[in-house]
Amino acid sequence: MPELPEVETVRQTLTQLVLNKTIKEVKVSLPRIVRSPLLEDFENILPGKSITAIDRRGKFLLFRLSGGWTLISHLRMEGNYGVFASSEPVVKHTHVIFVFDDGTELRYRDVRQFGTMDLMKTDEVDNRPPINKLGPEPFAEDWTSDVFYKKLKSKKKNIKAALLDQEVVAGVGNIYADEILFRSKVAPMVVAADLSKQKAKSIYENTKQVLAEAIEAGGSSVKSYVNGQGKMGMFQQQLFVYQKHGQPCTVCGREILKTRVAGRGTHYCSKCQKS
DNA sequence: ACGATAGCCTGATAGC
DNA sequence: TGCTATCAGGCTATCG
Numbered sequence: 001m002p003e004l005p006e007v008e009t010v011r012q013t014l015t016q017l018v019l020n021k022t023i024k025e026v027k028v029s030l031p032r033i034v035r036s037p038l039l040e041d042f043e044n045i046l047p048g049k050s051i052t053a054i055d056r057r058g059k060f061l062l063f064r065l066s067g068g069w070t071l072i073s074h075l076r077m078e079g080n081y082g083v084f085a086s087s088e089p090v091v092k093h094t095h096v097i098f099v100f101d102d103g104t105e106l107r108y109r110d111v112r113q114f115g116t117m118d119l120m121k122t123d124e125v126d127n128r129p130p131i132n133k134l135g136p137e138p139f140a141e142d143w144t145s146d147v148f149y150k151k152l153k154s155k156k157k158n159i160k161a162a163l164l165d166q167e168v169v170a171g172v173g174n175i176y177a178d179e180i181l182f183r184s185k186v187a188p189m190v191v192a193a194d195l196s197k198q199k200a201k202s203i204y205e206n207t208k209q210v211l212a213e214a215i216e217a218g219g220s221s222v223k224s225y226v227n228g229q230g231k232m233g234m235f236q237q238q239l240f241v242y243q244k245h246g247q248p249c250t251v252c253g254r255e256i257l258k259t260r261v262a263g264r265g266t267h268y269c270s271k272c273q274k275s
Numbered sequence: 276a277c278g279a280t281a282g283c284c285t286g287a288t289a290g291c
Numbered sequence: 292t293g294c295t296a297t298c299a300g301g302c303t304a305t306c307g
Contacts, residue, residue: 001300032283059301076301078285093285112284114301130302157278164301174300223287223299263280264300 002075004059004138004171005214006225006233010081011056014106014228017083021100022050023065030095033110036118045069045119046098058134058170062125070125072118073108078224079115082107111224135167138211143169149200152192159195159203160188161262172207175220175242178267180206182241187273188261213238241267 002010026046028034034042049065056062063071073079086105090097096108096117108115118130125131135151136143148169155162162168163177172180181188183206186199195203219225219233222243226232240250245258249269258267 003301074301077299110284111286112300114284116302155277161278166302265298 001077001173001175001222002059002079002219002225003173003176004056004211005176005217005235006219006227007056007059007061007075007171008215009219009227009233010075011054011061012228013231014061014081014083015054017228018051018100018106019053020050021102021104021106023047023098024101025099027097027099028095029097030110030113032113033095033108033115033117034119035116036120042117042119046071057131057137058166059173060131060134064122068122070120070122072120072125072130074116074130076110076112076114076116078112079108079110080224080226081228082109082230083228133167134170135165136169138169138171138208145201145204148204149195149197152195152200155192157192158189158261159186159192160264160266162192163203163207164262164264169207171211174264174266175222175239176207176210176214178242179210179239182268182273183210185273187270187275188266188268190275241269243267 023046026043028039031039049067049069051063052066053064054061055064059074061073065071084105084107086103091109093111094107094109098106120128151168152162160177163172163180180203184202186203214220214235217233217235218227220235221232222236241256244256245267247256249256249272252271254269254271256267256269258265260266
């Protein structure tokens with residue numbers, strides 16, 4: 001499940017492989033992946049454009065293209081990119097192929113078919129869906145502990161749901177939400193507005209810490225995630241609670257529990273994490 | 276306005 | 292080559 005650390009790793013690895021390449025042709029075999037603009041326009045605009053940079057916003061990849069265009073790509077659960085020689089066979093579940101003019105291709109594969117692509121002018125990106133509603137980047141200087149605490153004060157939902165809310169902070173998903181709350185010693189079902197300033201600060205700091213460590217490890221390969229070079233991440237070896245239910249907590253020894261919070265599978269230690 | 280939830284989708288797995 | 296139900300979850304639409 002690509003969250004911020006995985007998307008950031010894809011961004012870094014893919015940049016090495018496709019920067020400055022020029023698109024010759026686009027092949028879309030699953031039209032629903034392309035949300036905007038109309039498929040015909042998507043296929044007509046891209047040829048001739050070169051990739052000038054790859055940026056990231058939350059869990060979105062932003063392919064910056066010549067001519068002032070940006071391709072916004074979300075991997076959702078199992079989307080991934082790879083670069084291949086055009087002569088190589090196309091594997092199953094490949095839905096979009098960007099053919100370059102140098103005999104190579106950027107291929108988008110997505111078993112669950114949940115990923116999305118939007119193409120728009122770069123100057124419109126910040127003011128239109130899916131980017132316009134995103135909250136602060138976790139590593140932005142203006143995202144402070146105080147800003148986070150005040151945001152939590154306005155939320156009646158539980159802290160797990162608040163961390164998953166991309167408008168509160170962009171990029172946290174189910175794996176890292178559980179890990180952040182474990183390290184912060186906060187139970188996932190605690191109402192966000194009820195948290196003390198001290199606890200909010202702990203969650204804030206652990207959010208940055210966990211995400212930074214995960215980026216350093218190349219992300220977490222829990223199910224199918226691989227980076228732009230087809231390599232797995234290593235951070236799954238450093239998880240404390242995610243999918244550790246039934247195993248003893250490495251801190252206190254009590255069995256890690258799994259329940260459902262905010263509609264998501266949620267893993268936590270009922271002794272270490274206080275309500 | 277906000278919170279909660281269904282639906283999208285395929286493959287792995289558990290249970291019978 | 293056993294079959295079926297359940298689960299995995301980020302985001303959007305929809306409902307209350």
